[in-house]
Amino acid sequence: MNLFGDRLGATGWLVAVGVVVAAFVIGFMWLPSLQAGAQGGLWDAICRAAGIYRPTGPALQTTPPSEVPTTVAWNVETVRRASSGDAQRGSVLATGCAGCHGAKGISPADAFPNLAGVPADVTYKQLDDYRSGKRQNPIMQGMAAPLSDQQITDLAAHFAALPAEHSGAEASAPGLVLVGSPMRSIAPCVACHGPQGRKEGAPPLHGQKRAYLKAQLDAFASGSRHNDINQQMREIARALSAAERDALADWYGEVRHPN
Numbered sequence: 001m002n003l004f005g006d007r008l009g010a011t012g013w014l015v016a017v018g019v020v021v022a023a024f025v026i027g028f029m030w031l032p033s034l035q036a037g038a039q040g041g042l043w044d045a046i047c048r049a050a051g052i053y054r055p056t057g058p059a060l061q062t063t064p065p066s067e068v069p070t071t072v073a074w075n076v077e078t079v080r081r082a083s084s085g086d087a088q089r090g091s092v093l094a095t096g097c098a099g100c101h102g103a104k105g106i107s108p109a110d111a112f113p114n115l116a117g118v119p120a121d122v123t124y125k126q127l128d129d130y131r132s133g134k135r136q137n138p139i140m141q142g143m144a145a146p147l148s149d150q151q152i153t154d155l156a157a158h159f160a161a162l163p164a165e166h167s168g169a170e171a172s173a174p175g176l177v178l179v180g181s182p183m184r185s186i187a188p189c190v191a192c193h194g195p196q197g198r199k200e201g202a203p204p205l206h207g208q209k210r211a212y213l214k215a216q217l218d219a220f221a222s223g224s225r226h227n228d229i230n231q232q233m234r235e236i237a238r239a240l241s242a243a244e245r246d247a248l249a250d251w252y253g254e255v256r257h258p259n
Contacts, residue, residue: 088158
């Protein structure tokens with residue numbers, strides 16, 4: 001009985017080992033080899049079979065470089081650089097901008113934005129975006145292409161130093177300006193564009209050209225303008241109706257001088 005039991009135990013042990021080996025070969029060698037061609041190499045397939053997922057090239061680069069909205073990253077160094085320009089040097093460079101944006105930064109045409117009083121970080125980002133092609137406009141891309149980093153910061157300092165157009169009190173502002181639309185996850189305009197708050201790179205909108213504002217809101221809504229970090233403006237503009245976009249542009253574009 002003992003001899004028979006020992007032999008049975010040994011046989012059972014050998015069978016168990018054989019099953020384990022067969023399962024390993026099937027689960028970690030044969031099946032992965034069938035998947036390797038379609039889902040990467042053999043080693044990646046073996047790792048997947050073991051529940052280990054290794055990052056691959058496409059997984060590491062989730063956003064194609066061409067779809068990155070801007071090369072500007074707001075950090076301490078970028079903010080310092082954007083505010084380090086020389087306004088006097090910038091005023092010499094700005095003579096080439098006067099045709100569209102006015103000699104004092106107030107555009108004579110509705111299609112072109114006012115630049116007077118625009119914070120330096122705003123002008124810095126937009127010029128850098130034009131230079132890198134992240135914001136597209138044939139004229140502005142051509143103007144920005146030859147500019148050095150120092151020239152961009154000098155231009156930004158020049159326009160920031162000019163007196164801006166002003167508007168009146170906020171009392172008559174549309175609801176979207178002051179409170180947004182919480183049910184649609186739309187933040188109020190004043191939270192980023194002032195005066196209740198401000199984000200780096202977000203321009204003040206009061207007294208800006210109506211036609212320019214309408215064109216930019218429509219461009220964000222359609223996606224033809226896409227240099228907004230994290231797509232904030234694209235998401236908001238898409239959530240707005242065409243009438244709401246027009247109403248915001250009309251209100252911000254109306255210059256209301258204090259009495």
